[in-house]
Amino acid sequence: MSGHDEYRQWSAAYVLGALDAAQRLEFEGHLADCPECQSEVQAFAPIPGLLTRVESLQPVPVPPRIEERVANRLRSEWSELMRSRRRWQVAAVAAGLAAVLALATLLSGADSPPGTPLVFAEDVLVSGEIMVEQRAWGTEVVLNLESLPPAESYEAWAVDGEGRWHQVAVWGPTPNLSASVTGASSVAVSEIERIVVTTEDREQVLVEALFVDG
Numbered sequence: 001m002s003g004h005d006e007y008r009q010w011s012a013a014y015v016l017g018a019l020d021a022a023q024r025l026e027f028e029g030h031l032a033d034c035p036e037c038q039s040e041v042q043a044f045a046p047i048p049g050l051l052t053r054v055e056s057l058q059p060v061p062v063p064p065r066i067e068e069r070v071a072n073r074l075r076s077e078w079s080e081l082m083r084s085r086r087r088w089q090v091a092a093v094a095a096g097l098a099a100v101l102a103l104a105t106l107l108s109g110a111d112s113p114p115g116t117p118l119v120f121a122e123d124v125l126v127s128g129e130i131m132v133e134q135r136a137w138g139t140e141v142v143l144n145l146e147s148l149p150p151a152e153s154y155e156a157w158a159v160d161g162e163g164r165w166h167q168v169a170v171w172g173p174t175p176n177l178s179a180s181v182t183g184a185s186s187v188a189v190s191e192i193e194r195i196v197v198t199t200e201d202r203e204q205v206l207v208e209a210l211f212v213d214g
């Protein structure tokens with residue numbers, strides 16, 4: 001691998017966790033210096049959350065904020081993946097992603113009404129806003145964050161009343177340490193107690209956001 005044109009083919013595989021350790025490192029090396037690949041990875045960030053319900057084989061809609069451009073990109077990335085030798089690594093998520101793509105077209109372009117804003121439990125240098133919105137399929141989580149501490153990657157979680165953590169988004173570092181990410185979970189808004197943003201593998205909690213009148 002050498003140039004951006006080749007690396008950009010890896011962005012979906014990266015988000016889906018389909019790269020092996022060496023490829024992941026190599027891609028992250030490129031990612032650090034490539035705003036274009038960073039924005040691709042950010043655009044794909046909601047997908048892993050959606051894929052947590054793959055086993056159900058239910059069609060899982062993508063949040064409307066995933067534009068048609070992104071849906072098209074996913075489609076072409078996907079056929080690329082299925083042709084490649086990484087195929088076996090990603091075959092497990094095929095059914096779910098196919099369902100996501102089928103609905104992406106239907107939903108893209110639809111305007112989202114503003115959601116419910118959450119308040120940050122503690123001010124940990126990170127600023128910004130987190131909103132949630134009930135959808136037919138679960139909860140859309142919109143994160144606009146600034147002043148994130150540098151990290152390899154970031155994860156957003158919906159924590160339910162029984163203390164279970166549901167991943168809603170994963171994204172990589174950005175040059176200005178801010179992030180605008182739309183995540184998704186099959187969990188209903190009413191079941192969510194808080195939204196938590198962490199570094200990779202929940203190592204460090206960066207933000208805890210709660211409902212105002214929870």
Ligand SMILES: [Zn+2]
Nearest residue numbers: 004007034037
């Ligand atoms: Zn690139």
